[in-house]
Amino acid sequence: MLKDAWTLAIEALSWIELKNLNERLALNKTVKQLNITDPNAKGLAHRLVYETMRRKNYLDSLINQVLKPRSINNYELGVRAFLRLYVYETRIKHSGDVHGEAVEIAHMGRSILGWQTLQPIEKTLGALLSLKTEKVFEKWDDEEKVALQTCHPAWFVKYCFKLLGRDEALKFLRSSQIIPPTYIRLNTFRASEEKIIETLQKEDVSVEKVPELNHTYKIIKTKKPLTTTPSFKEGLFLVQDKASCLAVETAVSKPNIAVFDVCAAPGTKTAHLAMLMQNVGTIHSFDYSRLRTRFLKWNVNRMGAQNVLPIIADARKPLPFNERADLVILDPPCTGTGVFARMPSAKWRLTPQSILKMARIQWQMLRNCAEKVKESGWLVYSTYSITLEENEILIERLLRLYPEFRLAEIKPKIGSLGLRGLTKGQRLYPHTHECNGCFIAKLQREA
Numbered sequence: 001m002l003k004d005a006w007t008l009a010i011e012a013l014s015w016i017e018l019k020n021l022n023e024r025l026a027l028n029k030t031v032k033q034l035n036i037t038d039p040n041a042k043g044l045a046h047r048l049v050y051e052t053m054r055r056k057n058y059l060d061s062l063i064n065q066v067l068k069p070r071s072i073n074n075y076e077l078g079v080r081a082f083l084r085l086y087v088y089e090t091r092i093k094h095s096g097d098v099h100g101e102a103v104e105i106a107h108m109g110r111s112i113l114g115w116q117t118l119q120p121i122e123k124t125l126g127a128l129l130s131l132k133t134e135k136v137f138e139k140w141d142d143e144e145k146v147a148l149q150t151c152h153p154a155w156f157v158k159y160c161f162k163l164l165g166r167d168e169a170l171k172f173l174r175s176s177q178i179i180p181p182t183y184i185r186l187n188t189f190r191a192s193e194e195k196i197i198e199t200l201q202k203e204d205v206s207v208e209k210v211p212e213l214n215h216t217y218k219i220i221k222t223k224k225p226l227t228t229t230p231s232f233k234e235g236l237f238l239v240q241d242k243a244s245c246l247a248v249e250t251a252v253s254k255p256n257i258a259v260f261d262v263c264a265a266p267g268t269k270t271a272h273l274a275m276l277m278q279n280v281g282t283i284h285s286f287d288y289s290r291l292r293t294r295f296l297k298w299n300v301n302r303m304g305a306q307n308v309l310p311i312i313a314d315a316r317k318p319l320p321f322n323e324r325a326d327l328v329i330l331d332p333p334c335t336g337t338g339v340f341a342r343m344p345s346a347k348w349r350l351t352p353q354s355i356l357k358m359a360r361i362q363w364q365m366l367r368n369c370a371e372k373v374k375e376s377g378w379l380v381y382s383t384y385s386i387t388l389e390e391n392e393i394l395i396e397r398l399l400r401l402y403p404e405f406r407l408a409e410i411k412p413k414i415g416s417l418g419l420r421g422l423t424k425g426q427r428l429y430p431h432t433h434e435c436n437g438c439f440i441a442k443l444q445r446e447a
Contacts, residue, residue: 006085012029051088053344057151063128083121150176150177153348181219182239187237205231240272288313328377356389398443
């Protein structure tokens with residue numbers, strides 16, 4: 001089992017670096033590629049990959065201290081992946097006999113990659129065990145030290161200091177080492193809330209109600225993955241973050257309305273909208289991807305949503321409909337700066353230019369969505385990002401270009417106030433609100 005897990009982890013980490021895949025895609029690809037079916041091996045590989053990617057810059061700094069004047073980038077992908085895993089296991093996670101564990105890992109590495117491949121770094125493995133970690137921080141300034149201590153790019157640390165202030169930024173940055181709680185949204189199309197809770201208890205799933213939101217519960221304990229439970233397969237609930245539930249709940253106040261759900265796949269928000277609308281009215285769900293749209297159809301059918309019309313369309317272009325909607329809800333692609341805890345590889349792909357590029361795409365989508373809102377209708381915009389460029393700055397720009405729109409209050413009030421004076425918007429942060437980092441704005445078009 002151990003060798004299979006490490007083989008999966010080394011290969012998945014190599015795919016992440018080679019093709020810029022995220023952890024989930026890389027692991028899925030590797031499992032199919034190597035045809036490893038042992039759930040224990042897959043579970044261990046999952047932990048190894050995520051925890052290693054979470055600390056990539058810190059691990060590389062330790063390794064480079066020993067390798068200099070060479071660096072980890074002078075070696076092939078498999079060796080890089082093995083070195084990172086080795087340092088994570090022996091210097092961060094280790095318990096008990098570190099030297100014995102190191103010898104076992106080195107032996108396993110030779111059996112996976114071949115002794116000739118690992119021979120150039122054999123001495124490095126011993127040196128890494130005796131390295132004093134404080135040496136890593138000796139030459140760096142404050143922002144670079146924080147970048148290593150919290151495992152983020154230095155430019156992003158600087159950005160967060162400017163955005164949130166040093167103390168609050170440190171809390172936010174440290175929170176990415178801890179995965180936020182998992183939330184589910186109960187599906188009252190399939191059963192009453194009380195009946196679903198009773199069923200979950202029989203399946204050894206313990207939950208706690210989120211008091212401010214309807215149908216939303218935090219997972220306290222589960223003995224197996226939620227998606228393998230009978231209640232999930234029966235459509236009794238959907239895994240949905242608290243921030244996502246808030247965005248939908250603030251959007252819908254009544255049934256029998258016309259809704260455009262833009263960038264809708266995989267259908268989590270769409271199914272939620274349908275439930276709040278009691279399957280009355282219409283939801284046109286737009287997404288650019290045929291594959292993602294197929295998954296959206298599967299999801300909404302499983303959840304019993306019957307008023308959904310999936311449409312393949314690129315929201316960067318005008319939506320292919322003459323009609324306007326009572327509600328347009330836009331959850332565009334974003335940099336994901338609010339979900340680094342769940343997808344750590346994203347922070348190593350991101351650059352300041354990525355934020356600006358993404359903001360340009362979001363602006364095209366936001367304008368096209370604004371054009372489709374009826375008089376007295378609503379536009380709800382949300383991202384899983386904490387940057388100003390993807391959030392408040394775009395809303396400010398929209399309000400200047402479309403003076404018929406006004407910013408509206410979001411209820412319930414769960415998050416922090418929006419920045420740059422847009423206090424009717426809400427921001428949610430992992431370290432404060434125990435969920436994904438998120439921004440939500442609600443706007444109404446005047447009659």
